[in-house]
Amino acid sequence: MIIIATVVTFIFTTLLTIAGEGAAIILIPTLNFLGFDIRVAMSTALLLNSIAMISASTRYYKKNLILFKIAFPIIIVASIFSNLGAHVSHYVPNTLLNLLFVCFLIFAATKMLYSSKKSKKNSLDEKTTKNNKNLASGIVIGVVAGFAAGLLGIGGGNLILPVLIGMGIESKNASATTAFIVIFSSLSGFIGHIGTGDINMTLVFYASIASIAGALLGSWLMTDKLKSGQVKKVIAMVLMLVATKKLWNILRIFI
Secondary structure (H helix, E strand, C coil), X not given: CHHHHHHHHHHHHHXXXXXXXXXXXXXXXXXXXXXXXXXXXXXXXXXXXXXXXXXXXXXXHHCCCCCHHHHHHHHHHHHHHHHHHHHHHHHCCHHHHHHHHHHHHHHHXXXXXXXXXXXXXXXXXXXXXXXXXXXXXXXXXXXXXHHHHHHHCCCCHHHXXXXXXXXXXXXXXXXXXXXXHHHHHHHHHHHHHHCCCCCCHHHHHHHHHHHHHHHHXXXXXXXXXXXXXXXXXXXXXXXXXXXXXXXXXXHXXXX
16 A cells, blocks of 8 residues: 555646645545545645645745745735634534635636636736735735635645636746745644654655655646646646545535
């Protein structure tokens, strides 16, 4: 099972790194299906998220793709509002919220697939002159993404990425910025699991190697091989995959 888990980790990490997403949302149910305890799957997947996004973000930083003016406000504000979202979740029907989230993902993915091939690409000068706007945007996105992450129990990146693209940010910048943000949200989740001791070191060792390799391959494809339109299509596919998984989880309640 370790070998299968390693191969699966490499494949999913490569695909989701292109979209700036951590693979945890796919790896958790996959590892659990392969026979690993759900707590082991969660802690391992969150750690692999961090490892993969650190590897990818190193390349994105060198390529000047990460929009730090937006990323840092999101990281700070989201960490605060995720706690509020988790508290509110006790009083709101989770099934309804997840259905709304699925609808949002499908809408965002469809819009990306059928939008114009010409992206609104911001030049370096334009980004520099819009610092105040980027800061405000980062705060607003942080509030919404953090609250939604705590409310729905999802990774904030699933919401942040389509919102950034919807704001007109070029798809490669949006993907790279989201990947950088995912590092911190995943580390925060992993730290919460450290005290439980739910870690399979053999799985972590081999899967980490696969995760790093997948992240390096995915980030290379994103920066050097794929055009912005192609990256947008990959992102749309990933969002559809996430939406399908969330919808399946909802349907299982009624089956």
